[in-house]
Amino acid sequence: MLKEFWDSLISTLPKDILQALFSFVVAIAVLLIGLRLIKWLIAHIKKTKLSARIDPTVHTFILSVISIGLKLLLVIAAASIMGVSNASIVAVLGSAGLAIGLALQGSLANFAGGVMILLFRPFLVGDFIELNSGESGIVTSISIFYTTLHTIDNHKLVIPNGTVSNASVSNYSAMQERRLSLDFSVRPDTDAARMSGLLRGIAASHDKVLQDPPPFARLTKLTETAAVYTLRVWCRNADYWDVNYDLLEHAGRALIENGISFPAARMDVRVCGNDASCRNTEPTGTNV
Secondary structure, eight states: OHHHHHHHHHHHSOHHHHHHHHHHHHHHHHHHHHHHHHHHHHHHHHHSHHHHHSOHHHHHHHHHHHHHHHHHHHHHHHHHHTTOOHHHHHHHHHHHHHHHHHHTHHHHHHHHHHHHHHHHOSSOTTOEEEETTSOEEEEEEEOSSEEEEEOTTSOEEEEEHHHHHHSOEEETTSSSEEEEEEEEEEOTTSOHHHHHHHHHHHHHTOTTEEOSSOOEEEEEEEOSSOEEEEEEEEEEGGGHHHHHHHHHHHHHHHHHHTTOOOOOOEEEEOOOOSOGGGGGSOOEEEEO
16 A cells, blocks of 8 residues: 555656656765765875875875865765756856855965975974964974964964964974073172183083083173173083073072172162252162
8 A cells, every 4th residue: 555655656756856856865875975985085094004104294284185175076976966067067166166265265375374384394293383473382283274283381272374374483393403592690790700610510511411512601791780691502402491491400509509699689769859950860779
């Protein structure tokens, strides 16, 4: 009884509707199966030995481009199954591309920025970088539209590629060695040779400080209230922060042990009564 009803219902429907319905079902099936195949293919590519040889910076970008390209071809194939002509597909894609291009100018700029990053390679995955806007961190991935950083305070920072490509980027991982510069302010009557020798001795005794080029320690600034001595040393990039904090601790301890005083705080005081000429005089400084 049910079979007779179904056959009767099918026979009453126009052939065009049946064909369109069948094409629609097939197109949906192709679309769903195709998406699963694309997902499987991308996952399989990630596990291949060839994928392991590719630079991680390029790896994520290439996989994103492959995924988007295959999905676009899949949509075109599904539309063709439903009877849409190739000319219509090209016209729709052209119109859609123009509309999307106008609506998503920022995203296209990010895509172009990603391409520029991959071509000129100012940094790679794993490098520690800092933008001129202040953002810094270790590069964890470079995708089509965004670059992801892992900050030193354990945050995930996602920056548009357009912003990155247009910014001044400091890549602290590009070189194996890095220079560290520390300034120490002491009283202006401190013996310069003694202070410079003390700082050089501290640098020479640290096992992570490179001795070629030799450490630099000299008086670099002198004012009425303070003398500034600069210590410059070279170290391996990986040891930078350890050397930085160690030298600060050792120098502070050595200054106290050798009786070298830090500059006194200065307070400028001006007391004016009814005399207007007082306002034009320079204040007198008092060390406190």
